[in-house]
Amino acid sequence: MISAQTVLALAFIPLVFGQTNNTLGIEAIEAHFSNSGIVPTLLSSFDPSALLTVSYDGVGNLSPGQSLTKTQVGPTPNLQVTPANSTVQLNGTFTVVMADAGPVGTDESQGQTRHWLVNDVTLTGGSAPFNVSTDDGTAITEYAGPAPAQGSGAHRYVILLYSQPSSFEAPDGFDQPDIGVSVFNLTDYVQNSHLGSLVAGTYLTVEEGTATFTPSSTAPVITSTLPAAQSTSTSPSSSSTSSSSAPSATNAGKQSSGSETLLASSAKTFIAGLLGFLLL
Incomplete structure (x- = not known):
């Protein structure tokens, strides 16, 4: 039977990964502004x-x-x-x-x-x-x-x-x-x-x-190399490399998909480890 502690831990998981996703999104948009020349030419x-x-x-x-x-x-x-x-x-x-x-x-x-x-x-x-x-x-x-x-x-x-x-x-x-x-x-x-x-x-x-x-x-934004992505990656198989040039809608979509794949893989690894620990 799953303990009350496990239920509470599982309820906390969406919050943890929501914050991780926001951190990755912040780092990604900063990289896009820099690589597309918006920073420092328009914004210092x-x-x-x-x-x-x-x-x-x-x-x-x-x-x-x-x-x-x-x-x-x-x-x-x-x-x-x-x-x-x-x-x-x-x-x-x-x-x-x-x-x-x-x-x-x-x-x-x-x-x-x-x-x-x-x-x-x-x-x-x-x-x-x-x-x-x-x-x-x-x-x-x-x-x-x-x-x-x-x-x-x-x-x-x-x-x-x-x-x-x-x-x-x-x-x-x-x-x-x-x-x-x-x-x-x-x-x-x-x-x-x-x-x-x-x-x-x-x-x-x-x-x-x-x-x-x-x-x-313009330089591509490789999402999987950003610090937030690196911190959630636990193994080579859970990393994802994607790039996005400023004018490309197709590549921008790939960037978003790569971020979601990375977070989903990391979430599975985290949940599996958490459950294994709490059910001991």
């Missing part, structure tokens, strides 16, 4: 405390860097945010921004086209993942689907969630709603408005036609 650094999930109707949840068409990214996406661990508290209001960082290698000092900017955003839901609600927010720029120029390469559209402290103050030119799409400098806006920490972020790519130049190369 990226240390998220939560995972941002973006989904479009008819597409589903996106993988980092997933390639989509203009039609697919036409409607306003749904956003959800999941704290990295139980110590992260997501309270107050937030700002959502979507900026076109251009193809890899773009000179970000020239500014970015702003496709979405909403202040006073709130989180809804009783537990994670929380829905990011822009319904009652102040939409400085209503969502405008990406539309890169023909032949201009795969543009990286970065979606970011910032905390919005009481010291937040919209800078000149951004203090009225519905100002439309235009070029701005993301770094300047964050600094001048006194936005808080960057809570979470992800990105997608959209390309029209074939690039008329040779795009800069």
Whole structure:
């Protein structure tokens, strides 16, 4: 007969592996931002405390860097945010921004086209993942689907969630709603408005036609080499190697699948060992 201690231990397992999965997800998105050049060209650094999930109707949840068409990214996406661990508290209001960082290698000092900017955003839901609600927010720029120029390469559209402290103050030119799409400098806006920490972020790519130049190369993200994956691997057979280049939707899907396979294998090993110990 299984003891009460065993039942309690088994009930704890989803929490343990949920935290492991979040840790791996944080490390993976950090690697994607670095390998795709978003860090340090657009953002000087990226240390998220939560995972941002973006989904479009008819597409589903996106993988980092997933390639989509203009039609697919036409409607306003749904956003959800999941704290990295139980110590992260997501309270107050937030700002959502979507900026076109251009193809890899773009000179970000020239500014970015702003496709979405909403202040006073709130989180809804009783537990994670929380829905990011822009319904009652102040939409400085209503969502405008990406539309890169023909032949201009795969543009990286970065979606970011910032905390919005009481010291937040919209800078000149951004203090009225519905100002439309235009070029701005993301770094300047964050600094001048006194936005808080960057809570979470992800990105997608959209390309029209074939690039008329040779795009800069990007390094793959090999999920199984990340520290969180290494810490859950107990044997060579339980490791999984997968890679993802920034513009590739197929490879991004492989990365997600590899992470799930790794965690499932590690979970089986952990559970088997735990049961063996507790049933002695």
